[in-house]
Amino acid sequence: MPHGANPVRPDQENIGSPVARGREEGRPVSTGPHVLVVTAVPAERDAIASAFDGLRHEIPLRSVNLHRVAAADTTLDLLAAGVGPAAAAASTATALTTAALTGAAYDLVLCAGIGGGFQPAAPIGSLVVADEIVAADLGAETADGFVPVSDLGFASVTHRPAPDLVRRVAAATGASAGSVLTVSTVTGSARRAAELRSRHPRALAEAMEGFGVAAACAVADCPVLEIRAVSNPVGPRNRALWHIEDALTALTKAFELLAPALGPPSAPAHTRTT
Numbered sequence: 283m284p285h286g287a288n289p290v291r292p293d294q295e296n297i298g299s300p301v302a303r304g305r306e307e308g309r310p311v312s313t314g315p316h317v318l319v320v321t322a323v324p325a326e327r328d329a330i331a332s333a334f335d336g337l338r339h340e341i342p343l344r345s346v347n348l349h350r351v352a353a354a355d356t357t358l359d360l361l362a363a364g365v366g367p368a369a370a371a372a373s374t375a376t377a378l379t380t381a382a383l384t385g386a387a388y389d390l391v392l393c394a395g396i397g398g399g400f401q402p403a404a405p406i407g408s409l410v411v412a413d414e415i416v417a418a419d420l421g422a423e424t425a426d427g428f429v430p431v432s433d434l435g436f437a438s439v440t441h442r443p444a445p446d447l448v449r450r451v452a453a454a455t456g457a458s459a460g461s462v463l464t465v466s467t468v469t470g471s472a473r474r475a476a477e478l479r480s481r482h483p484r485a486l487a488e489a490m491e492g493f494g495v496a497a498a499c500a501v502a503d504c505p506v507l508e509i510r511a512v513s514n515p516v517g518p519r520n521r522a523l524w525h526i527e528d529a530l531t532a533l534t535k536a537f538e539l540l541a542p543a544l545g546p547p548s549a550p551a552h553t554r555t556t
């Protein structure tokens with residue numbers, strides 16, 4: 283299905299439908315999982331929305347805008363939170379708090395979008411699901427190299443989503459499971475790509491929002507996942523190697539396959555480690 287196939291409809295067109303009733307009450311439209319999907323930009327949000335056949339509604343909250351879609355017994359609220367970990371954390375926290383205060387707390391938050399893939403492990407157009415969400419540049423530069431804040435005695439730099447949920451999403455979508463790095467600066471050289479891989483040998487992808495989303499989820503005690511469709515290789519900057527449309531298409535396909543796998547995790551929400 284092409285992107286944008288499910289345009290947001292004005293309120294009046296949907297009055298009386300199950301989805302519209304859910305929106306009017308500010309509650310999920312089904313009794314199944316209530317999932318918040320956080321993207322950076324509207325193009326990613328819309329690629330995900332196009333995976334769902336049903337109606338799509340805009341739910342304006344005070345400071346964030348949700349687009350609601352439903353599949354089987356799952357309600358998904360899609361949020362374009364902004365680029366980078368700070369915007370992602372702030373918007374996710376706002377959406378989580380608002381939902382909790384209205385008695386419709388989320389069961390799961392899914393950070394989703396395009397990302398850079400470490401080669402050859404994560405080719406263009408492939409999918410990666412994070413079994414670790416790592417803040418890769420949160421630390422200090424020293425004479426001996428980069429030191430993560432966790433080694434300096436401050437906060438954690440890793441969130442681990444529930445393994446059972448990671449396995450189910452990987453099985454449903456064909457995604458590879460591994461570390462996904464959150465960076466504030468897109469990698470643009472072979473040297474930095476190699477440095478990141480040597481510090482994080484299990485890294486499959488890098489993007490800019492996962493750790494912010496996971497930090498908000500940890501505060502709210504809500505399970506988190508991150509899934510990335512690879513749009514470009516991590517390495518020397520080369521616009522000819524960006525395949526954003528291919529990655530957005532892969533993201534749509536992932537969500538067509540994903541909804542049935544989004545039930546509640548059978549393991550603890552997620553753990554914060556070093």
Ligand SMILES: O=C(O)c1cccc(C(=O)CC[C@H]2O[C@@H](n3cnc4c(=O)[nH]cnc43)[C@H](O)[C@@H]2O)c1
Binds near residue numbers: 396467
């Ligand atoms: O200017 C560049 O060289 C450049 C290369 C890749 C991506 C960008 C962006 O500004 C996109 C940031 C946006 O997309 C996600 N993303 C996609 N690819 C990467 C990447 O290789 N490294 C980090 N983030 C990436 C990211 O999550 C942002 O939402 C610019």
